[in-house]
Amino acid sequence: MFEKKKTEEAAAKEKKEAPKYTWQQNISLYLHDMVYMLVVVMVLLMLFFRIIVVDGPSMENTLLNGDYMLLISNLFYQEPTPGDVVVVSKQAYDHGKPIVKRVIATEGQEVDIDFEAGIVYVDGVPLDEPYTKTLTTLKEGNTFPQTVEPGNVFIMGDNRNNSKDSRSTQIGQVDKREVLGKVIFLLFPGTGMGGTQERDFHRIGAVQ
Numbered sequence: 001m002f003e004k005k006k007t008e009e010a011a012a013k014e015k016k017e018a019p020k021y022t023w024q025q026n027i028s029l030y031l032h033d034m035v036y037m038l039v040v041v042m043v044l045l046m047l048f049f050r051i052i053v054v055d056g057p058s059m060e061n062t063l064l065n066g067d068y069m070l071l072i073s074n075l076f077y078q079e080p081t082p083g084d085v086v087v088v089s090k091q092a093y094d095h096g097k098p099i100v101k102r103v104i105a106t107e108g109q110e111v112d113i114d115f116e117a118g119i120v121y122v123d124g125v126p127l128d129e130p131y132t133k134t135l136t137t138l139k140e141g142n143t144f145p146q147t148v149e150p151g152n153v154f155i156m157g158d159n160r161n162n163s164k165d166s167r168s169t170q171i172g173q174v175d176k177r178e179v180l181g182k183v184i185f186l187l188f189p190g191t192g193m194g195g196t197q198e199r200d201f202h203r204i205g206a207v208q
Contacts, residue, residue, distance in 0.1 A: 058157030066190020071181030101155035112145035
């Protein structure tokens with residue numbers, strides 16, 4: 001009984017001696033915790049994600065000029081697959097300026113294009129491409145068929161007749177190490193080339 005009373009007295013004493021902060025100190029501590037949390041969130045975002053703005057019409061109508069996109073960083077996205085929308089930085093083209101395209105084929109796959117019919121074939125199978133704005137009728141210098149080399153991907157824009165991509169000798173196949181990340185989400189809609197379109201906020205969401 002004596003020990004219990006002693007313990008209760010000690011607890012009461014500790015409670016009584018607990019520091020009391022003024023409202024200014026409480027606000028200061030709260031702000032300190034908020035800043036700490038924001039720093040942690042920013043570091044995580046920089047490691048896992050990136051934000052890129054679309055520049056140009058090459059991905060219409062999937063993505064428009066001025067769209068803000070969220071990417072999974074290449075720190076965690078290292079194996080592109082056909083159909084993925086990615087951002088690449090090819091040092092041999094435009095000083096490595098990031099460009100957004102779609103992965104059409106990966107290493108070992110054969111790409112062929114019937115420019116008269118506007119159809120793309122991968123391993124002899126015609127692709128079903130509902131995402132394209134136009135048929136693939138624009139030749140850009142590379143010859144077909146061609147097999148994607150080890151460690152590379154073949155990319156094209158969805159706006160096939162207004163896109164410089166792997167069909168071009170200036171870009172060609174892209175080393176997977178030059179892929180900055182995969183586009184997963186449209187954060188904020190752009191207004192297209194020349195700012196002629198109204199922002200369509202219904203477009204915000206996952207990028208297919």
